[in-house]
Amino acid sequence: MMAMTVEFGHYALVLALVLSLVQSCLPIYGALKGDRRLMAVAGPVSGMLFLLVGLSFAALTSAYLSSDFSVQNVYENSHSLKPLIYKITGVWGNHEGSMLLWVLILVFFAALVSAFGRSIPDTLRAASLGVQGWVSAAFLLFILATSNPFLRLQPAPAEGQDLNPILQDIGLAIHPPLLYLGYVGFSITFSFAVAALILGRIDAAWARWVRPWALLAWLFLTLGIAMGSYWAYYELGWGGWWFWDPVENASFMPWLAGTALLHSALVMEKRNALKVWTILLAILTFSLSLLGTFLVRSGVLTSVHAFATDPARGVFILAILCVFIGGSLTLYAWRAPMLKQGGLFAPVSREGALVLNNLLLTAACAAVFVGTLYPLALEAIANEKISVGPPFFNLTFGPLMIPLLIAVPFGPYLSWKRGDLLAVAQRLWAAFGIAIIAMLAAAWLSGAERILAAPAVGLAVWVIAGSISEILSRARFRDVGIGTGISRLAGLPRSAWGTALGHMGLGITALGIVVTSAFEVEAIRSVQPEDRFELSGYEVVFRGVAPRRGANFTEDVAHFDIYSGGAKVTELEPTKRLYTARQMPTTESAIATFGFSQLYISIGEVREDGGVDLRAYHKPLITLIWLGTLVMAAGGAVSLSDRRLRVGAPKRARQQPSPAE
Amino acid sequence: MGIRIPALLLGALLAVFTASDLRAVEPDEVLDDPKLEERARELSSELRCMVCQNQSIDDSDAPLAKDLRILVRERLKAGDSDQQVLNYLVDRYGEFVLLKPRFALHTLFLWGVPPLVLLGGGLAIFLAWKRRKRDSGGEAKQAPLSADEERELKRILDDSAP
Numbered sequence: 001m002m003a004m005t006v007e008f009g010h011y012a013l014v015l016a017l018v019l020s021l022v023q024s025c026l027p028i029y030g031a032l033k034g035d036r037r038l039m040a041v042a043g044p045v046s047g048m049l050f051l052l053v054g055l056s057f058a059a060l061t062s063a064y065l066s067s068d069f070s071v072q073n074v075y076e077n078s079h080s081l082k083p084l085i086y087k088i089t090g091v092w093g094n095h096e097g098s099m100l101l102w103v104l105i106l107v108f109f110a111a112l113v114s115a116f117g118r119s120i121p122d123t124l125r126a127a128s129l130g131v132q133g134w135v136s137a138a139f140l141l142f143i144l145a146t147s148n149p150f151l152r153l154q155p156a157p158a159e160g161q162d163l164n165p166i167l168q169d170i171g172l173a174i175h176p177p178l179l180y181l182g183y184v185g186f187s188i189t190f191s192f193a194v195a196a197l198i199l200g201r202i203d204a205a206w207a208r209w210v211r212p213w214a215l216l217a218w219l220f221l222t223l224g225i226a227m228g229s230y231w232a233y234y235e236l237g238w239g240g241w242w243f244w245d246p247v248e249n250a251s252f253m254p255w256l257a258g259t260a261l262l263h264s265a266l267v268m269e270k271r272n273a274l275k276v277w278t279i280l281l282a283i284l285t286f287s288l289s290l291l292g293t294f295l296v297r298s299g300v301l302t303s304v305h306a307f308a309t310d311p312a313r314g315v316f317i318l319a320i321l322c323v324f325i326g327g328s329l330t331l332y333a334w335r336a337p338m339l340k341q342g343g344l345f346a347p348v349s350r351e352g353a354l355v356l357n358n359l360l361l362t363a364a365c366a367a368v369f370v371g372t373l374y375p376l377a378l379e380a381i382a383n384e385k386i387s388v389g390p391p392f393f394n395l396t397f398g399p400l401m402i403p404l405l406i407a408v409p410f411g412p413y414l415s416w417k418r419g420d421l422l423a424v425a426q427r428l429w430a431a432f433g434i435a436i437i438a439m440l441a442a443a444w445l446s447g448a449e450r451i452l453a454a455p456a457v458g459l460a461v462w463v464i465a466g467s468i469s470e471i472l473s474r475a476r477f478r479d480v481g482i483g484t485g486i487s488r489l490a491g492l493p494r495s496a497w498g499t500a501l502g503h504m505g506l507g508i509t510a511l512g513i514v515v516t517s518a519f520e521v522e523a524i525r526s527v528q529p530e531d532r533f534e535l536s537g538y539e540v541v542f543r544g545v546a547p548r549r550g551a552n553f554t555e556d557v558a559h560f561d562i563y564s565g566g567a568k569v570t571e572l573e574p575t576k577r578l579y580t581a582r583q584m585p586t587t588e589s590a591i592a593t594f595g596f597s598q599l600y601i602s603i604g605e606v607r608e609d610g611g612v613d614l615r616a617y618h619k620p621l622i623t624l625i626w627l628g629t630l631v632m633a634a635g636g637a638v639s640l641s642d643r644r645l646r647v648g649a650p651k652r653a654r655q656q657p658s659p660a661e
Numbered sequence: 662m663g664i665r666i667p668a669l670l671l672g673a674l675l676a677v678f679t680a681s682d683l684r685a686v687e688p689d690e691v692l693d694d695p696k697l698e699e700r701a702r703e704l705s706s707e708l709r710c711m712v713c714q715n716q717s718i719d720d721s722d723a724p725l726a727k728d729l730r731i732l733v734r735e736r737l738k739a740g741d742s743d744q745q746v747l748n749y750l751v752d753r754y755g756e757f758v759l760l761k762p763r764f765a766l767h768t769l770f771l772w773g774v775p776p777l778v779l780l781g782g783g784l785a786i787f788l789a790w791k792r793r794k795r796d797s798g799g800e801a802k803q804a805p806l807s808a809d810e811e812r813e814l815k816r817i818l819d820d821s822a823p
Binding site for chain 1: 686687688689691706707709715717720722755756757758759760761762767768770771772774775776778779782783786790793794809810813816817
């Protein structure tokens with residue numbers, strides 16, 4: 001029986017393709033014709049699709065767990081001695097398996113919508129699930145035609161080739177699933193947008209139904225990107241946390257567009273304005289996800305993520321990309337002009353601030369887009385090779401963040417329709433004062449050489465202080481006293497807390513980036529046993545190297561004792577590993593966290609005489625980079641729990657009491 | 662902003678391609694003059710390791726990257742300015758070596774897009790706002806709901822009732 005599991009998974013996948021074709025046609029036809037029975041097909045079919053793809057995924061997982069090397073995918077990416085967790089995560093640590101995870105999440109979101117989207121009108125829900133069916137069908141066909149994980153080998157090899165050692169990390173268990181939940185989650189907003197265009201009905205209510213899904217996808221994407229960044233930071237051994245690598249950019253672009261979407265959908269929901277733009281953003285966000293999938297999966301960029309070397313895959317995904325992006329944009333060009341614009345607003349208003357947010361995020365996204373694709377295009381068209389690296393992005397993306405960060409604290413203070421900038425500025429004086437103090441402190445610490453660090457620190461603190469000041473001002477402590485103020489705080493709508501947390505998280509991340517970039521201390525040296533050196537107030541003592549053996553690797557472990565003020569505070573053990581199956585070396589850095597700062601050591605060559613070359617860093621406040629993203633995601637989660645979003649908003653949000661309005 | 666983001670590439674890591682491992686800047690390469698060394702590091706982070714995947718020579722462990730790092734340091738010791746060092750390397754290895762492409766005809770689009778989107782978007786927003794302000798009689802702050810909007814609102818409210 002066990003031997004049949006893989007065939008069963010294969011069969012389930014084929015069945016899923018057929019069902020997804022059913023889902024592609026019937027509900028949309030029903031929605032257009034007003035046939036309730038056809039529309040009702042969408043729900044059960046979505047559930048079945050999720051079940052089938054889930055079973056298929058489970059079948060592949062079981063092949064990994066039992067180290068069934070007669071399956072080519074398992075043979076190429078697993079090893080009988082691999083620790084259990086990596087046997088599980090190895091399922092998506094390769095091209096075929098990760099595409100299966102991609103589709104699993106795609107059908108998961110469709111099932112979620114059919115299960116929890118009760119407040120959405122039947123026609124819109126049915127049509128959206130139908131569009132989701134198109135995407136599912138395209139990718140299921142892609143898997144079955146070019147990336148089938150269920151192919152068998154005859155005869156079966158006795159041992160597997162093991163998983164790429166760099167992927168043998170807990171990061172693989174967390175990063176891809178989170179990232180895909182975000183990336184693929186935006187398929188729902190895409191499907192809603194396309195369905196609304198097909199049905200020809202787009203109003204403020206659309207934004208209210210779509211916003212929770214955008215928020216959900218956004219929060220997973222935020223966490224996924226942050227996790228990937230931390231993984232690269234500790235695994236790669238260079239102490240960098242963001243590299244402007246095309247693969248990172250591929251996930252960052254949907255994040256930027258998705259963040260813009262969250263903000264513009266707010267205007268659409270509350271004021272019935274920006275409809276045309278919001279629909280376009282919903283289409284663009286998922287288009288960028290598709291583009292990212294193409295970049296990563298096609299092998300266009302050769303990197304650790306690009307497992308695919310088969311050009312058929314690249315062409316297939318490119319075709320999917322063209323059909324979906326081209327098709328949806330054509331539909332948009334045809335239908336969008338029929339949309340009537342809603343609520344008017346003055347330039348200085350909440351809407352105006354959100355438009356500014358969208359303008360800056362869009363320009364930033366365009367900078368990342370052109371920087372990522374231009375070298376590929378230039379090589380394809382003119383056969384000229386150029387490189388676009390971090391210095392380009394720092395010059396183009398960086399400056400756009402300055403006005404954005406300056407503007408963030410103003411946004412939530414401004415009233416809808418027409419705001420009073422001067423009044424808002426007066427209410428932000430405390431935040432401004434705190435930012436100035438932070439700036440002076442940074443200037444004093446940094447000295448003349450890194451004088452640019454001071455305004456950057458001030459800017460980050462400004463965003464944090466601004467968000468705190470905004471939430472406190474809603475309590476009106478001065479008018480109502482401490483007790484009532486606190487109960488007012490507790491009674492604030494969750495979405496207000498969500499906004500404040502989201503913005504605060506952004507400021508925290510910015511602070512981490514600025515401080516660690518400006519005040520990082522690096523030491524590159526060779527050391528002999530019992531050598532000691534000073535690093536940012538810590539004394540690092542090298543005790544020597546000893547060999548150690550792991551489950552599927554051997555390693556040289558360098559031992560360091562860290563002293564502060566004469567007392568030993570911790571020990572660090574960076575290692576150099578050799579994974580035996582692939583004979584592939586990796587570097588495992590060692591990190592000690594003190595408060596929000598970290599000490600980071602990674603070693604290079606271990607010499608015959610027992611000495612090592614090392615790179616050691618003191619990275620002040622670096623953990624704020626990732627803690628900030630956690631706060632941002634928490635803001636998303638709090639917003640999501642807002643009653644008005646959860647139950648499909650029976651009341652108009654405009655009636656909500658809020659001191660800013 | 663004084664932010665210098667290390668110029669490495671996730672992909673680059675691929676020790677798969679360079680069966681050796683992390684070394685990047687090695688202790689024996691470091692110049693005695695800290696000012697000169699700092700300039701060398703800044704320059705290295707703007708130069709691509711051409712046999713790696715999107716990695717600067719500052720971060721790469723490939724032998725070619727080491728050669729380039731030493732070359733950069735030799736040029737600096739010989740008294741070259743930063744620009745002269747870059748020119749020297751571009752002459753030898755082509756523009757591919759620069760992680761920040763030069764502004765020229767073939768990179769016009771690359772450098773032009775971000776400011777163009779910003780300015781074009783800003784202009785479009787301004788024009789749309791002016792047009793709508795004119796259409797509504799110049800009164801942006803207190804436009805009452807039109808009959809259409811009233812209907813729209815009613816429909817939305819009815820929609821979400823059940």
